[in-house]
Amino acid sequence: MSVPALSVRNAEKRFGAIHALRDVSMDAWRGEVTALLGDNGAGKSTLVKCISGVHRLDEGEILLDGRPAHLNSPAAARGAGIETVYQDLALFDNLTPAQNFYCGREIGFPAWLPRPLRFLDKRAMNREAAAVIDRLQVRLPKFDAPVAMMSGGQRQAIAVARATVFARNVVMLDEPTAALGLRESRKVLDLIVKLKAEGNAVILITHNMEHVVELADRAVVLRQGTKVGELKPSAQNRQDLVAMIVGAEA
Ligand SMILES: Nc1ncnc2c1ncn2[C@@H]1O[C@H](COP(=O)(O)OP(=O)(O)OP(=O)(O)O)[C@@H](O)[C@H]1O
Numbered sequence: 001m002s003v004p005a006l007s008v009r010n011a012e013k014r015f016g017a018i019h020a021l022r023d024v025s026m027d028a029w030r031g032e033v034t035a036l037l038g039d040n041g042a043g044k045s046t047l048v049k050c051i052s053g054v055h056r057l058d059e060g061e062i063l064l065d066g067r068p069a070h071l072n073s074p075a076a077a078r079g080a081g082i083e084t085v086y087q088d089l090a091l092f093d094n095l096t097p098a099q100n101f102y103c104g105r106e107i108g109f110p111a112w113l114p115r116p117l118r119f120l121d122k123r124a125m126n127r128e129a130a131a132v133i134d135r136l137q138v139r140l141p142k143f144d145a146p147v148a149m150m151s152g153g154q155r156q157a158i159a160v161a162r163a164t165v166f167a168r169n170v171v172m173l174d175e176p177t178a179a180l181g182l183r184e185s186r187k188v189l190d191l192i193v194k195l196k197a198e199g200n201a202v203i204l205i206t207h208n209m210e211h212v213v214e215l216a217d218r219a220v221v222l223r224q225g226t227k228v229g230e231l232k233p234s235a236q237n238r239q240d241l242v243a244m245i246v247g248a249e250a
């Protein structure tokens with residue numbers, strides 16, 4: 001374990017007058033959960049979106065396994081094995097869960113035809129997507145209904161399930177339990193443990209300190225776009241972590 005799966009080096013990102021990321025560097029290691037913490041507006045989602053190819057860094061670089069990565073689009077990031085559950089979920093409202101699962105990587109047949117010419121194997125896609133969502137034990141009203149008809153929690157479960165299916169390398173979860181009930185939250189936490197055990201580098205954004213103490217091997221704290229600290233979370237230093245987040249340390 002000598003090289004981090006993901007490294008961010010001296011990241012800078014501005015949105016007009018807003019300096020969303022200032023010289024941020026962080027690492028995420030395989031088989032570990034790295035919590036990315038900070039108050040509202042600290043820059044967490046911006047950092048996630050720069051890694052997942054939604055935004056481009058103004059300066060700085062991203063390394064995968066120590067090599068510079070050019071993540072110029074969400075497809076490029078996915079191709080590099082980076083799966084993301086976005087805070088705003090990024091599901092297509094007019095598509096069903098299965099269509100959302102396989103959007104951009106549809107299962108087609110016959111295998112000998114080039115991908116764009118294959119017939120869509122809707123049954124296989126429905127079956128696989130349903131199996132994964134079933135494992136999460138989230139009940140959907142109708143599996144073949146558009147996602148627009150589903151609750152926030154149901155949508156969140158679909159997004160997390162999708163990431164766990166395709167995760168190969170780095171998985172980023174931006175407040176994955178924010179809309180979930182207790183039982184569904186527990187399922188998502190179980191999935192995070194599984195993703196970690198499978199050797200993924202997991203980056204978890206959450207405002208829930210109990211989840212951080214329970215799951216995170218390390219925590220990186222952002223405040224107003226700047227990294228203000230990094231520590232190994234435990235029940236003992238939970239208050240230090242909170243102080244770091246709100247900027248109230250002595
Ligand atoms: N697309 C955008 N255009 C302009 N400003 C943006 C954009 N995205 C984020 N910002 C700004 O960048 C700053 C960081 O936002 P970001 O969403 O990264 O915060 P966050 O840490 O994820 O907060 P939260 O906990 O509320 O989700 C904020 O001031 C926000 O208003």
Ligand SMILES: [Mg+2]
Nearest residue numbers: 044045046087
């Ligand atoms: Mg956010």
